[in-house]
């Protein structure tokens with residue numbers, strides 16, 4: 001799919017999970033006619049190492065020979081709600097062909113934290129403690145308790161969704177995602193209602209399936 005449609009409109013996550021995939025596709029794919037929407041963003045100033053835009057630049061965009069068009073949620077916009085509405089409308093205007101997702105240990109997708117439902121739209125969110133703790137892993141230079149995220153509603157509207165899961169520490173998460181009750185307590189479970197989802201897991205993440 002990545003190679004098949006040069007005009008692909010895709011939504012991409014950041015974090016540690018997609019890094020090997022990005023490394024692999026960077027040298028092989030022509031993204032010059034593609035459009036990339038960055039899945040979510042932390043309420044941090046521009047350039048912070050933990051900003052999703054900083055991570056995607058480092059892990060993928062800077063490695064590409066031809067840059068796609070990139071749209072992102074700007075947490076420093078004067079009116080975050082208006083910024084979310086702008087982003088959601090840019091996504092809706094043409095839709096998403098492919099959305100790649102990681103998953104948090106609490107079952108979040110993007111920053112759709114526990115409590116999010118399939119009707120949750122693109123919005124400003126308060127981070128779970130787990131997501132805040134994760135900021136250190138990404139080298140954040142300061143703390144934040146909020147972020148902006150593409151909503152589950154928009155994620156679920158994507159023509160195709162790839163859920164990427166990597167590492168033994170995600171084995172329980174993947175088992176719950178696949179077999180646990182479908183519930184807002186573990187938002188990734190809503191992907192089971194989408195019917196267009198492919199799970200890409202490494203052996204250690206798949207060890208409890």
Ligand code: GLP
Nearest residue numbers: 013014015016017102103104110
């Ligand atoms: C982060 C991001 C998500 C990401 C997830 C998993 O907080 N907001 O977009 O997919 O948590 O991150 P990681 O791949 O680093 O485990």
